[in-house]
Amino acid sequence: MRTKKTATVLSAALLLLLQLCTPAALALDQDVPPKNDVPPPNDVPPPPKPVNNTPLDVALTQFALNLEYLEAEFFLFAAYGYGLDVKAPQLTGGGPPPYGAQKANLDPVANDIVGQMGLQEVGHIRVIRSSIGPAAFPRPQLDISKASFAKAVDNALNTTLDPPFDPYANSINYFLASYIIPYVGLTGYVGANPQLTGTAAKKLVAGLLGVEAGQDAIIRTWLYERKDQKVDPYGVTVAEVTDVISKLRNNLDYEGLLAVNKGPVPYVTDDEGLTVPQYLGAEQSTTGNILSADADSLSYPRTPEQILPIIYNSGSPYVPGGFYPLGARGRIAEQYHKYGGDT
Numbered sequence: 561m562r563t564k565k566t567a568t569v570l571s572a573a574l575l576l577l578l579q580l581c582t583p584a585a586l587a588l589d590q591d592v593p594p595k596n597d598v599p600p601p602n603d604v605p606p607p608p609k610p611v612n613n614t615p616l617d618v619a620l621t622q623f624a625l626n627l628e629y630l631e632a633e634f635f636l637f638a639a640y641g642y643g644l645d646v647k648a649p650q651l652t653g654g655g656p657p658p659y660g661a662q663k664a665n666l667d668p669v670a671n672d673i674v675g676q677m678g679l680q681e682v683g684h685i686r687v688i689r690s691s692i693g694p695a696a697f698p699r700p701q702l703d704i705s706k707a708s709f710a711k712a713v714d715n716a717l718n719t720t721l722d723p724p725f726d727p728y729a730n731s732i733n734y735f736l737a738s739y740i741i742p743y744v745g746l747t748g749y750v751g752a753n754p755q756l757t758g759t760a761a762k763k764l765v766a767g768l769l770g771v772e773a774g775q776d777a778i779i780r781t782w783l784y785e786r787k788d789q790k791v792d793p794y795g796v797t798v799a800e801v802t803d804v805i806s807k808l809r810n811n812l813d814y815e816g817l818l819a820v821n822k823g824p825v826p827y828v829t830d831d832e833g834l835t836v837p838q839y840l841g842a843e844q845s846t847t848g849n850i851l852s853a854d855a856d857s858l859s860y861p862r863t864p865e866q867i868l869p870i871i872y873n874s875g876s877p878y879v880p881g882g883f884y885p886l887g888a889r890g891r892i893a894e895q896y897h898k899y900g901g902d903t
């Protein structure tokens with residue numbers, strides 16, 4: 561066996577040598593001028609010149625800060641029982657602590673996962689704040705109370721659950737509540753990307769998108785493994801709850817566009833639960849839907865005008881509520897509603 565193998569290796573090496581010595585290879589060799597006369601290569605592109613961020617770049621990045629604050633507080637509190645005020649108080653910019661934040665009753669693996677995601681959001685807030693400088697606003701008032709999530713789930717199921725849905729009661733409820741959040745940020749980054757001009761803004765948003773998409777995938781995979789389990793005590797399955805939450809977000813972002821455009825708007829599906837009719841699955845070939853994506857399996861984009869009505873749970877960027885009782889902050893959000901102003 562050994563001899564045979566050695567022979568094979570030897571003949572392969574010989575073959576290679578022969579190929580290198582073919583007339584073509586030799587001719588190519590002769591085309592190369594002597595070393596001393598080699599001119600500096602002029603077909604190597606120069607390093608790309610950095611392009612400055614535009615005001616729109618800053619506004620879009622600033623808009624994302626609203627969502628990063630929400631994720632940071634929700635994940636950090638759930639895993640550690642404290643949030644930014646303890647972990648990174650300088651990043652709050654003096655904004656008020658969230659309403660109703662608390663430790664979640666998570667199993668050890670879930671707690672570990674959620675804790676890591678919370679810490680990732682700290683970095684996101686730090687880098688966004690430093691990249692937009694004076695456009696960085698303080699943490700907005702957030703409402704991540706049980707009641708806030710219960711209302712969203714009631715809205716999704718078109719019912720009033722009794723007892724009310726408690727996002728902090730157990731790992732399944734917490735991951736279902738988490739299903740509501742990073743996916744919205746992800747679609748926002750996909751939507752913002754083609755609008756960006758500056759090199760730094762593009763780099764930042766690509767980096768943020770990568771990790772948000774990763775978080776969404778972790779949450780969805782965790783839930784997918786439990787998709788047929790019942791959400792106690794309501795008798796509906798995990799997959800069914802994700803489906804109605806996605807349907808609700810499809811409706812809310814459509815209503816938001818209607819409110820802003822004041823004219824006909826096509827209804828688009830940009831949000832899909834863990835199981836779908838086959839025509840929505842990857843290559844229309846599966847009802848399993850581990851990721852929410854379009855016909856080419858690309859992530860769906862959303863504009864701020866589609867995101868605000870979802871995170872306000874109101875169907876309108878003009879009407880704050882939901883996770884942002886005083887509204888979101890920054891140039892884009894405050895075009896529709898001044899933070900803390902009258903509704």
Ligand SMILES: *[C@@H]1O[C@H](CO)[C@@H](O)[C@H](O)[C@H]1NC(C)=O
Pocket residue numbers: 718
């Ligand atoms: C929600 O429930 C109400 C009352 O049961 C019903 O009339 C309404 O059609 C439902 N809405 C949707 C969107 O299913």
